[in-house]
Every structure is written in structure tokens, then in C-alpha cells.
Amino acid sequence: MKEKDIDKILQEIKIPEPDEVVKRATIKASVSEFNRQKESLQKNIKGIDTERRLIGRINLFLNLLGGFAMRKSYVIAGSATAFVAILVVSLTYLSVDLNRTPQPINVPVEQNGTISSGGAAGMHQEAYDYSYSVSQGGGSISYNKSAAPPAPSVKRGIGSSIHSMIAEVPMNHGGSSYSSGGYTEEDLRSYENQETGRDQFDTIDTNPVKQVKEDPVSTFSIDVDTASYAFVRRQINYGVLPQENAVRIEEMINYFDYDYVVPEDRARPFQPTVAVFPTPWNPDSKLLHIGIKGYDIVPEEKPESNLVFLIDVSGSMDDQDKLPLLRNSFRLLVNSLDEEDTVAIVVYAGAAGTVLEPTSVKEKGKILAALDQMQAGGSTAGGEGIQKAYDLAEANFKKDGVNRIILATDGDFNVGIYDDEELKSYIDRKRKSGIFLSVLGFGQGNYNDALMQKLAQNGNGNASYIDNLNEARKVLVEEASSTLFTIARDVKLQVEFNPKLIAEYRLIGYESRMLKREDFNNDKVDAGDIGSGHTVTAIYEIIPVGSKGRLVDDLRYDSKEKEEVGSELSDSEYAFLKIRYKLPDSENSELITTSVNKENEYAQLDQVPTDVRFAASVAAFGQVLRGGTYTDQFTYDDIIELAESTVDNDEFGYRHEFLGLVRLAKAIE
């Protein structure tokens, strides 16, 4: 198809003349809105005393400083309520566009010349001018851009059209897109990274290679979160590669549904699927794949749900990808609930308030109306969000049902308890009373992933990241049963490797979920929960004895090989897998074991089941995004090739989307 044809056809669309009456009405409505805004702006500005204005400025200044600043302002969140008011004012009454405007942080500006080319400079200057004087006669919150680095001095008139504006830009990097004016592509890359610089992630140290002789046992907790994949997807779709710490490989792998054996009995809620096959990125090693699918709850057993939505309506939630998306997401969830279930809504901004008392889904209209009425920036009557949510959940506690709080936020927890640790221990205490917590993350630029993860883990819940309505559907509707109905708690995996066959191993992902060997049998040690229908996949890269791919040398003074393993076993068994879990109503754990032996091995990659191969390609992608320490020369193209043959059975298109993401990542790089 020729581009020209489409151009031609589309440019010749006949557009009907708009209705003159409607046009007049629009003009009238917008002028009166203009006047209303003007008045309320003046009123609000007058109401803010000098001191607060000062604090507000400092806070805005801190925000401008990026990541450090945000952490800083988080630490001082105790006093944050004092100036939430001013932030709400600034975010509510200023433009929608303001929230979308990129952060003007540390954009390197080349001083030597080309910058004067105008067009692009104009564009970036817009980005610099984050500050907006809201001045309207009486009083003003004006924030000067002096905090930002020196902006290009060129002012371009508004008069020129966008076409001429672009025409002024020299194409000094050939076809390569992004470089215009005096910015190099790299500058802009770092500029883009900066934009999301306030997203907070805990540092992940990639799991090291371990020697089977020294450390034959690997123990970790399951992780059914998927937030990392959604966040990575969002970043890549946005045209930037995610920061390494945002990539949690196990969450990327577990984002997808795999066709593992489904257990039939709730008393034995899962059955592991194991496979050993050649590593796609390393000819000298093998992958050991462990897949678990949770018992899938059958509808007639579906317990009643008592849900409390705890929703962040602070000013920062005013972006399109936050509150409006959140509202639609919850709408999807409400529509998927049964009549016996109840929903309550608590919102928090500077203060917290109950928007909806526990209401039966029979009165769906009432719940949906309450969702619709939520406005970002609206302040609500006192109290403290999270306590309120727990109070409501307790008051309406369903003994044999699902009691869960679903917290939706972009990461700022000015919910009443300011200290992270205090918040965590509060949630931990509440978890023991049978109320679980799920965390839904929205938006970017200010996303506090680290805290969300901790909260969800302490509340025995899941952390998910919602970047679009499709993701909301996946998390809240499609997987609603798994997110809501826990089938086993404190699920731990332990793998013992056979030193006779395997020399070295490393676990791909699960860095934040590692447990001590002795924790496995200690029922007091908390671990992840698994919901109905959840799948969990863990992949080890293993290096067979005698392989030239070994990374660790033998010890010179090591005693000669011990032959203590039963000889028959030691010849055929790669590893022994143990899974510990507690049934939802039990405090004592149960054990499931299985051996991984040569019967589970595939000699050729193309014999491996497609789902297992697909998981390997996601693992490869995650590792490459994290810097590819162990993936050697494996490229995005190799990942595409590996994944391409595995995406046929793809009902909802998630795997194709994954392929698209890898292609895009390749293009970005």
C-alpha cells in the first residue's frame, strides 16, 4: 500500500459543517468556565498564606530536582499534609497539560550554536517552563524556572505554523529522528529517562552463579506479582528502555498464563510441571524449568467478597492514565462481581473519607455512581485512609468469604501513616486478622514501586501495575478469581541440585524473594500466596558437570568427590524439588515433592513445549533488559526468533504484544 494513497483518501474526507447552535453553546460554555476558573483561582490564591506559599515553592522546587527530591519529600511526608492543599490547588487549577509536560531535569544543553535553530528549542523550552505563573491580579503562586537549567534563549513566535517550525530544524543526524537542534540523541535519551526519574525502585542484585558443591540448595518464595511487566511495557511503548531495577524477571515471566497441569483437588492445590532443555543463549548450559498452576476455583465454590476500594484522589492522580483509568478499571471489576458481594469506597487526598459505605453489588448503580463522582484534588473530610478502609472491611467481615482492600494509587502514600515501616507493620498486623491487601499502581513519573511491592507483600496481596484498560481487565476481571481467592499461603520452593550431574546453577529472577535454607521448614517465615488459577514459573540455568561453560573454578584443596548419594539416583536425577504451602485456613504447612530427572529432559529446543519455550524467551528478554550479564551475544532478534514460534495459542494477544515489545526495544536501542 502506498502511503500517498492513504494520505489522499484521508485528507479528502468530507467533514460535515458543525452545527452553528452547538458551536455558539460551546463558546458560551467555555467562556463562562473561563470566568469561573479565573474567580476560583483568585479566591484560592488569596486563601493561601505566605508561609504555605513558601513551602509550596520549596516542594515544587524539590519536585523539579527529580528522584532525590521525591524521596526527600517522601521522607518529610509527615509534614506533607500541610502543603497538600497548595499542591492540590496547583494541580487542579492548572492545566491538564501541565501534568503531561515532561520534567525539565538536567537536560544537557549544548551551548555552542545549533540550539539557535529554533524549532526544537521551542519545543523543549516548553518543557522547561514547568512553572506556571498562576497570577491573576491578587496574589500569585509563581514559580520561576530559575531552578531549571538554563533554557535555550530563543523565543519563537507563536505565529509560525508547526510545519514551518519543523522546517527550521536542521537534520544534522541524517535520518535519525530524535536529534534536532543542539541535542544529541543521547542527551535526549537521558532527558527521557529523567522524566521518569521520580519512579522509585529497589535495587536488584542479579542472583549469582552458585556452585552445587558448596551450596546445593536453593530456597525462595513464590511471587505472583506482574507489576514489573506492565511497567516495562509502558516504558518501552513510551520509547525508553526501563531502568534495570524496574525489571523483575520473575514478574515478567509470571505475567503470562501457561498451560500447566491443573490440579483437581483443592486439598492438593498445585502440581509442578518440570522440564530440562538446552539454554537458548548458552550452548554449554541447560535450563531447568519449574511451572506451577494453582487449583482453579470452580464457580459454585466462589466465596462471597467483601471489598474495600481505597483510592488515591490526590492532585497527582489527575492525569488521564490515573484516576479516569482507575475509575474505568474498578467499573470493570464491579461488573464482574456477584450480587452477594459488597463494595465500599474510601478515598484519600490530603485527608481521607468514606465515599461509599459497604454496599451490596445488587445496588450496582449506586457503586458506579460513587465511582463516577470521585474527582482528583477534591478534599474529603478528615480521618485516615488506610485505617478507615480496614475499619470498613472489619465491620463487614465475611467469615468464609474474601475480605480484601484494593489500594489504587500512583505511589504517594499520604494515607495517614507516614512512616514506611509503620505502614508495613500495620498492614502485616491486619493481614493476620484475615484482611488482605492488593495494590494497583497507576501512572508514571512518580511511581513508588518499592513501597507498593512491600505493602502488597506484607498484606499477602498482589501488586499490579495498570497502564491501560486492557491490563485492568486482565488483572481485575480475567484474573479476578486468582487475585481475590487465595488457595494457598506461604508457598515456598526449595530445589536441591545433584552435584554428580550439575556443577553450577543460578536462579533467574526472584532476587527479592530469596529465603534462607532453614526458612523452608519454618512455618513462621512468611512467603508469597497463590490464588486460584495463578501460574508461577521459575527457571534455573544449570551447568552440567564437565561442561566448559562453568564459571567457577574447582577448589585446589577440595577433597576428592564424595560418592554418598545413592548411586542409582545420582545418575539420573538432576534435582529434587520441594514445595511447602499452607491451606488458607491452616497454620501448618504441607509438603509436595517431585524429582527432576532425565525423563524430563528434551535434547532439542524445538521439542520443548511451546509454553516452556515462551517462558524462556521472556526470561531472555528480561535478562537482556537488565544488562545481559549472562546472556552473552543473545540479541533482541534471537529473542524474537525464539518467541515467534510460541505465540500461536494466544487468546488475548498478550504474547503477540510481547513480541511487539521486543521489536520496539530493539528499535529503541
Next chain:
Amino acid sequence: MENQDDTELIKLAREGDSVAFEELVERNYMFVYKISYKWTGIKEDAEDITQNVFMKLAGSIQTFKESSSFQTWLYRITINSAKDFSKKNARIRKKEMALSDQQNMKEGSTSEENSIAELIQYMITKLPHKLKETALLVFSEGMSHKEAAVVLDCAEKTVSWRVFQVKKKLKKHLESDGVKL
């Protein structure tokens, strides 16, 4: 569209002059309406979106900086409003769309050339938002990838990739409908 007078009007409006603001709305009404129409293909929806855009503009004109292009800014607000609008109305529209689809198909068969044009237009309105906004700016508004990237606030490569996707999708759909271009 955007000229020296707009600059003056924006300046006055930012100072709180409602007459200037009114004039600004009047002048830019068609611009916004046209983009909205191209997005939805439905006159009434386009008018609703246009109203939303100017309501937003009323609240945010103070924050507009003269140093950036008003037109780019307006493009952004319009596309965002159009996206919000489609999301909000997706459910209500579903039924209506199903009906009008049938209608379109019937009417579309009058002449060969006409039907291809309509088919393409229709397909564009059915694209996912990211592709749709890109298609609208690049094909319909005739922007270069670079220009579209400025409006969409993404990398030019992203625009190029999306354009490629749009073409691929259109081609696939057209071919499945037996049309060869």
C-alpha cells in the same frame, strides 16, 4: 489558522480577558472540530469533544507559555480529549456502532472507489488509540513523523514504527476484504 493575532489573543486571555478568550475559541473552533471529526467520524461526537477541549482550555490557558506552539498544544489537548471521549463512550456506542456498521457497509457499496475510501476511514477509526492518533496526524493532517512526534510527545522512531503498524494492519484488513492497493 495560527497567526500573530492568536498570539495577542492568548496573551490577553492569560491576563484574564474573557473577550479575547471568546475570540480565541471562535477562531480555533473549526480546527479542533475537524480533528475530532477525523477521530470519531461522527459529527455529534466531534462537537462534544470540541466542547470538552475548549472547557479544558478555559481552565488551562493561563498555563500556556508563549514560547511553545499553541497549535501543537491544541493538537495534544484535542487528541487526549478524543481518547477520553472514546473510552467513556465505548460501552454506549457499542450497540450504535454495530448498527451503523451495517449501515456503512450497505451504503459503502455504491461505487468501487468510494467504498475503499470509506473502508480506510472506517478502519482508521477502529485502530487502537496509539495507532489512531499517529495515523490521524501523519496521514490525515499530513505531518512528518518528526512533527507528529512533537505533538505526541514520543520518539520519532515510535511514530515511524506505529505508521508501519498502521499500514500493515490496513493492508491486512483490506486484503482480507479482497481489496488490493
